[in-house]
Amino acid sequence: MKFMIFSDASDLSKQIMTYLRGKGDFFLYTTEDRPELLSYGATKVTVLKGDQTPESLSSFLSSEFKSNGFDSIFIASSVIGRDVASYLAQSLGLKAVPEIYDVSINGSNVKTKRYGLGGKVVLEEESDAKIFTFIPGISDDNPSGGNSPSESKEIQKGRVTITAVKPKKGREVDLEKASIIVSVGRGLGKKEGIQQIEPFVKMVKGELAGSRPVCLDYKWLSEDRQVGYSGRKVKPKIYIALGISGQIQHIAGMRDSKIVIAVNKDKSAPIFQEADYGIVGDLYQVVPKIMSYL
């Protein structure tokens, strides 16, 4: 098998390459010029320079796909990756299964797993699809050593003009590597609540995270600390959910945690169904109490 990978995110490039190792030859096409991507066993790494819009990237990738005789295309699920996948599906007339976290290919039959109904269910499916977008967390990230040959290609400009590129504030944390995560939700009630929780986070040597409303709507925490389907997918040894109701969007990001502890005022909050240990109570009273026993 000969696989084409497209990714604009190095963490996902590494996970997909680790995942595909031993399953066939893979060629990485990436917008990131990073030497460490050469040590994951790719047959070749092609760095795409010039226009970075999905339409232009996919018109280049489409002709690469045709001229190289690839069997299937693995795309990192990102804002740009999802658009690239949809253009390629249309231009190559191939079926696409999006947002998968597991795949096994047997000739033209492909078995995939992805979440459906907002993360409530797992869809196990069979198809003859050739294009897949991968969500983060499909595999660990293990370099194989070695040094893949690399080249760079200039992408021609399309109909959309990029007029400015502003880097987002760098990521403050690597939640995926944290062994204890203390995560706060709407139940925190106020931005100042963060300061009251911080001593606890420090005491357990954890990292602070939050639900979607806390990070995106109220902006009490930065976006890179959002755990959920649309945020980071984490699997710490202990996940401590404070004032998080447990909407499915959130559960999809922390489901693989080893032990889950939940504190919530509402006894019927769905988070208690996804927790090993739950305490019904006000987090501002419960947290100091836990600290007193540590």
Place this chain on the structure above:
Amino acid sequence: MPYNIIVLIKQIPDLELIKVNPSTGEPILDGVPYRFENLSKNAVETAVRIKEKNGGKITAILFGNDKATQVMKEAYAMGVDEGFIITGYQESNPIITARVLSEKIKQIPHDMVILGNQSADSMTGLLPGMVSSLINEPLLSSAVSLEVNNRTAKISSGTEREVLEMEAQMPVVISVAQEINEPRFPPVMQIIAAGRKKINIESSQIKSESMTKLVSRKAPKSDRKRIVFEDVDKGAQEVAKVIKEVAR
């Protein structure tokens, strides 16, 4: 300058109300009400704000079934002028949905097509690019802000690591991210007026087909202990013990 805007909207089952059958693990969808999909509301809000500033007309298209009139009425109340419901939706298959919507889009003169970048239920994220490709109009993807001026659309696009500012000439497809705006709650009078407005219902001429063969659709197994303490002191003691064991 007035603009003709098409918004693509979607109805989805109310995800928080879906229960799982404890013996089979399968979701129980019977009787679950439908609601306006989250990002579709952001898309409508985006269109309404452009109309308020520049004038023009907003047409909404929804691929669904005849239960979708409630969602279309909400869209009217927010400021949509005309709505089309295309019936015949069977299941999530972005290729089919993109074809159905594109057929209709081609019949309506427009400067912009606005839609959400990834729906809250099926989350495929494939629709914007497919529509852009099928109607052959450039895509401005995942807008967190939008400005229109003299038939040029300019957006800030929030990717994972960067904010890209980009622009394209109309006609153009614009997908929006949740951060772009806070959808309005229309006043009661508008909701009442919306209820009386005509909704166009047409049936899809494109044959539905499945993207995949579904082998299983079950809630992921959760084998959590589910030990819940209502006695805070006792709970705190137990939890501290668990934390100490791991942190050691």
